[in-house]
Amino acid sequence: MKRSIFACAAVALTMTGGALAAQTLDAVKERGELNCGITEGTLGFSARDANGVHQGFDVEFCRALAVAIFNDADAVNYVELSSANRFTALTAGNADVLYRTTTWTLTRDVDLKTNFVGVNYYDGQAFMVPAELGVSSALELDGATVCIEVGTTTELNLADYFRANGMEYQPLPVGGTTEAKALFEEGACDVYTTDGSALAGVKASFPDPSAYVILPEVASKEPLGPAVRHGDEQWADVVRWVQNALIEAEEYDITSENAAQLAESGSIPAVNRILGVEGGLGEMLGLENDFALNMITKVGNYGEIFARTIGESTPIGLPRGLNALYTEGGIQYAPPFR
């Protein structure tokens, strides 16, 4: 139950010493594995496959971070967190980083004392309804019952969206994706709303995905990204530049296949700096110089991760859209490795 998790976290808060705030990187190295906070199961982002292995977009980022630190993609302890308990778990030190489809907002950044270090998926809140309702726009949803996961930004956006459009609704709050899906399937609610990417995953997991439609309206901006605790800048830098390396690698066409070869030939200066042939940027972060080379070889660049987990060739079938590189019409953009 969630209550007990909160209680445990509260106890953890009372017990742990002040050493928690700083030096997460050293603590992770000493522990030998990364505690990566992920969802309890959002298909495409982080969910267990048929063999019980965690798979997904966010999971690949956990693996990439583990490679950057240990050169071992499996040195990850996945901590499954609900929307409601994720920040408590992060603050209490149960997770070193959240790769948990978490929206970057001012309150969370400032008041919840989490640091967002980037955006790995630009998302927006969407609405899904059964096709047989014949609804084609979210503005036709006046009076509907809406399934909503508690403790999410979507809960607040939902209230804003319906109020702004002068519509009424009845919220049916649920604890997680699994319960929401079940209630939605049984018709206990007309509408299921959450981030568009997660809805695509839920839709793909239905026996007959064509029986449901995702409405075209996007009710909010949901920049999803990794979050760490306030007060440990070194750790925040590591997580930030691991993601930047993956995005920049795509920009310079460094892939899991050609990375080793590019590092060896060493003809392009920008590529050399990313792969650690020149510059010693990795050591500045407290990592090995070749951390990005290892990451890209073992996990792939941003585009490869996207295509493999949630891209158009997967059952989730999300287009790159906003998440294409800035050179290709999207807004994914990494500051330079220099």
Added chain:
Amino acid sequence: MADAAAPPSEAFRLSMLIYDSRYRSTTIQIVVLILFLLGFFWLANNAVQNLAALGKPINFGFLSQTSGYDINQTLIEYDSTYSHGRATMVGLLNTLLVAFMGCVTATLIGLVGGVLRLSNNWLVSRLVTLYVEIFRNVPVLLWIIVCMLSITSTLPGPRAFRGDDPEASMILFGNVAATNRGIYVPQPFFESGLGSAGMNFLVMAAVIIAGIFFVRWNNKRAGEIQVQTGDRPNTFWVNFAAMTVPFIVLMFVMGLSFERPELRGFNFKGGMQIQAPLIGVWLGLSLYTGTYIVEIVRSGILSVSKGQSEAAAALGIRPGLTMSLVILPQALRVIIPQLISQYLNLTKNSSLGVAVGYADLVATLGTTTLNQSGREMETILLLMAIYLTISLTISGVMNWYNRSVQLVGR
């Protein structure tokens, strides 16, 4: 031996705190108490310091900030523009509502079940035993989820009521719609009421209280006549009329009408909705706690010596009167204290309602507010304080009632 009998005349020395058995236990208790308080203080201080180090010092200011979220069942006016504090009040009232409904229903189940379990009818008593054993031995959370699922997966959705030849139709002469989102019943309202709901309620309460006073006066008068003449006049019909006729007249005067629920858009509109989560939590809690009350009532009745009912029978008292005048007053002494702890359990168990989306205190303050404000320590402390207050209030009231039904020792 003379020494042992004589009181020790030596002066008090510090070492006596340990070596003198008269003081030793007190010393140990005081030391343990000090250690306990120090340990507790250390934990609390550590928490405050760590929170301050995290930049989150204890602060209840979030309660006055805009909540930004909606709640599906609100007994007082509320929407997403109200504060977190108001949302907490909404949650508290929802907790109290389901706890009250649960306590009443569980008590009814317990009373009927307890008597039936002592029935001489083999089938009836075994059926009640079966009910008790099944419900008592499965965690209440599962019963709540089962009750909720039995509503959401067996009842039709509002969509099924649509069209010329609908799959489902409203029951009880088209007045009640049982859907998987809850049960919609006609809502009473007054066409020519007294302006506000509060005034209407006051007038109704006044009429009922006046009726009760009349009934008491009438019974007293009957008692006096009985003492004087030996014949007790029949009071039932007069009392019945005193309780009902003025009320019915009042309803006519105020123009009592019912608004029937109608399917409009996605949901039924109008009427009163008893939401599925409320029904789920209420049924789950009542059926579960009811089993304990069955056993408590049974043990209470069995605790009264058989000689009591035999003595009553020997005096010519009828069985019904024996139960109400002889057995129950004595059984209550055993029943009430145990009932208190069941009421407390039920109230605390209502916090499990969050599992099926019931907007109680845990769902509002303990989940959404906690998450949106990020104030874990404050919300949890507040939750604990509120539940503690509710529990102490219930046990205070019940203890007072318990004292009033105890045998008065002379």
